[in-house]
Amino acid sequence: MTMISLGHRSRLLSSVATLILLLIAASAWAHTVTESWEGSHTVLGMYGSGTPPVIAEAVVGGPGGPIDAAQVLQLMDNSQTGATMVYVAWIVGLQNGDSVDACIWRYDTTPGTSPSCRLRAHWNDDPWDTWGYDGTAGGNDDHGAGEGWDEVCWTWTVENDHSGLVIEVRTYRYPGDTIWVDYLSVTAPDHATIRLPEHEAPVESTSWSAVKGLYR
Ligand SMILES: [Ca+2]
Numbered sequence: 424m425t426m427i428s429l430g431h432r433s434r435l436l437s438s439v440a441t442l443i444l445l446l447i448a449a450s451a452w453a454h455t456v457t458e459s460w461e462g463s464h465t466v467l468g469m470y471g472s473g474t475p476p477v478i479a480e481a482v483v484g485g486p487g488g489p490i491d492a493a494q495v496l497q498l499m500d501n502s503q504t505g506a507t508m509v510y511v512a513w514i515v516g517l518q519n520g521d522s523v524d525a526c527i528w529r530y531d532t533t534p535g536t537s538p539s540c541r542l543r544a545h546w547n548d549d550p551w552d553t554w555g556y557d558g559t560a561g562g563n564d565d566h567g568a569g570e571g572w573d574e575v576c577w578t579w580t581v582e583n584d585h586s587g588l589v590i591e592v593r594t595y596r597y598p599g600d601t602i603w604v605d606y607l608s609v610t611a612p613d614h615a616t617i618r619l620p621e622h623e624a625p626v627e628s629t630s631w632s633a634v635k636g637l638y639r
């Protein structure tokens with residue numbers, strides 16, 4: 424009897440340990456979404472000194488051909504001065520310690536000079552405001568080889584109680600400078616929501632408050 428009850432106890436402890444491990448694993452489960460710019464949608468937002476800051480258009484082919492399917496996102500810098508960028512993904516519902524991974528393919532054929540782009544991000548803790556800004560989140564610093572397509576990836580770790588992350592493609596450097604990107608993939612924990620251009624109605628800053636009114 425003693426041996427049996429010890430066996431039961433051992434199995435019970437083993438089951439509890441398994442359950443705890445499953446719960447830990449569940450909290451770490453993540454999902455991945457991709458954006459290939461196969462419709463007429465472009466970006467979630469943009470920033471810069473020009474009007475508009477960047478001329479963004481989903482085009483068939485592009486000079487390097489597509490990485491995935493038929494279309495790529497063409498980005499022509501339209502700002503004379505300052506940082507210029509488009510917002511390609513927006514992750515909301517994040518928690519401290521979460522990881523967000525993103526990879527995107529970028530294309531230019533000007534090694535060591537503009538046109539070029541970098542993959543960066545900023546915090547935005549207001550899930551209702553595309554234009555909210557709560558500080559830089561850093562990102563990739565190199566401008567790529569400039570010898571055709573190359574894939575750039577970055578991982579952000581959530582800290583300081585931030586809950587939202589906006590992933591940027593920063594374009595360099597002068598009006599008319601054009602680069603192409605395709606096949607963005609974003610991985611975030613299951614409890615977070617990943618917003619992509621193909622899922623969101625693109626909005627201008629002036630109309631966003633009206634859209635917010637619809638969702639609230
Ligand atoms: Ca594509």
Ligand SMILES: [Ca+2]
Pocket residue numbers: 531532533534535536537538539566568569
């Ligand atoms: Ca370049």
